[in-house]
Amino acid sequence: MSAVNERLAELAELGRHENGIDRALGTPQERAARERFAAWARARNYALTQDRVGNLFARRAGTREGARPILVGSHLDTVPTGGAYDGAYGVVAAICALEALDERNAATEHPVDAVAWVGEEGGRFLLGCLGSSVFTGAHDVERALSLQDSEGVTLRDALASPEGGLLDGVPMREEMRVAAYVELHVEQGPVLEREAVPLGVVTAIAGQRRYRVVIDGTSGHAGTVPMARRGDALCAAAELILAVERAAIVAGESVATVGRLVVEPNGTNVIPARTTFSVDIRSPHDDRIEAVEKALREAATEAQARRRVNTSVERLESRAPAPMDPKLRATLHKAVAALDLKAIDVPSGAGHDAMCLSRIAPTAMLFVPSIGGRSHVAEEETSPEDLETGVTALVASIIEVDKFVI
Ligand SMILES: [Zn+2]
Structure with a gap:
């Protein structure tokens, strides 16, 4: 099994119960997933930081002094009775992409951060894209920390507890300005499978x-x-x-x-x-x-x-709808075409962390097919080959984006 498939299988064990996977923000299961991410980052000496709501950043250094980072990632939390791919795939793929850059000795001008956003699904604290909305300033951090779950536990308390809290020994992130954001995600719909193409470049994330x-x-x-x-x-x-x-x-x-x-x-x-x-x-x-x-x-x-x-x-x-950056989309298409892979434009009906990031930096998304178009259920699945193709496309995209963004 390739690294991306192996790691997704590892994460799928965290929070697994008889009807699916449950990794809500600030629970022991979700914290265990953040721990796993941290372990992968430490194994490669990527500089690991977190912020006050628990977002994690694993940085592979760039060559140009003072260059802003390119962020690549997704989220580790799931809906209740969720599946193994929504969110987790983009996070695992980001780490695998950094490793692939290492293996090729590929230097990038910009630092590249693999990011694990917290609380995208918004189930426990009723705020979707919690981590990315705080990161981008769309939500005030103090207000987010004061949110309560159905039992009256605040996010502040959940993140202070040893069971579900922030990770030990991981430094706090410094302020950062972002050069670009790329998120790889499962499609969660039937279009790519129906069109029999391995990749989609997202045009816009639907408004709701x-x-x-x-x-x-x-x-x-x-x-x-x-x-x-x-x-x-x-x-x-x-x-x-x-x-x-x-x-x-x-x-x-x-x-x-x-x-x-x-x-x-x-x-x-x-x-x-x-x-x-x-x-x-x-x-x-x-x-x-x-x-x-x-x-x-x-x-x-x-x-x-x-x-x-x-x-x-x-x-x-x-x-509001969140259009993806036209130049970044073109860059992704170029990267994918150079690999001799086929990609089509697709809209995203589901919300993603990329919505928030698109307000502060050029942002684009790549999709891989979802078998039967199913998602937010235990049965959601993407073939191992498509998962690997996604990582390959992500690596090529990072290299192209690095040349293109300021
Ligand atoms: Zn997701």
Whole structure:
């Protein structure tokens, strides 16, 4: 087994239980993964540092005095019942890439840091991309440390505990300005497999908006209230849900999901009085997200006028699309083409640490195929050959990016 596959298998044992892998930030299992990363870095004498939220940086020195580092990495945490590849792959590949540069005696002008971001999944402390958002200044470090989990444990306390805390004997990172960021990740979707290509260069990470919709109607006896007199909150919800689905199809390159629906009182012979449901809209194009939101609001207004119900649409979260750097994308394509490998442009529907990094430095992402397009489940998988191809492409990309960035 090659190093990348061996190490992923090692990490997959940390936090493994019968339904998958669980490595939430600040748990012993997640800390063990950070320890493993630290051990790999120490074995090669890469300068290892951490920051106050636990992000880890393993630096291979560059040749030019004062040059900013190129950062390469991903995250070590998982969703509950997660798989072995989401995040972990990009971190392991980054370390393998540094080693490959050693083996070739390849000097780079810029230092290259393999990075393990903490808390990307946002399960325990309810803030996605926690580590990278603090690193890039999108979130204040003190505020992040004050976040609490469902048991009331703060991130500050979790990171101070010996079980899940910061690593012993690893110095704190100095301030750094970043030359570029490259993240290698599993696709988590079906496009590369369907197109039978080993690599994708990400065009943009989709923006996302989330809503809570509440429809208030009038309850009543399912047998006695005539159809014309009803204010059925579930029938109104059905119209809104289908309107959102249609709007996403019409807009194109966008997806919309109603994943949660609560019906009250939820009785077989009672007309629904209230429905509450979630709407999640994503697209790499902000105007298309806007168009789907508009359709949702219009459908709500229309249902209210026609159906004896009150509707409210509340936007809970809004994240702008993050386009990847065009020049860096071209650089990655060039690096991959020189290896005689095929790569296509793909958007990313899922969020990544690269979203945060793209606000402070030229950023690009490489994808490898996910078997069956499955992800965030124990069964997520990428073939060992594709995993190795990804590392090869990452090494070539680092060498090209080193020539191109300031
Ligand atoms: Zn991920």
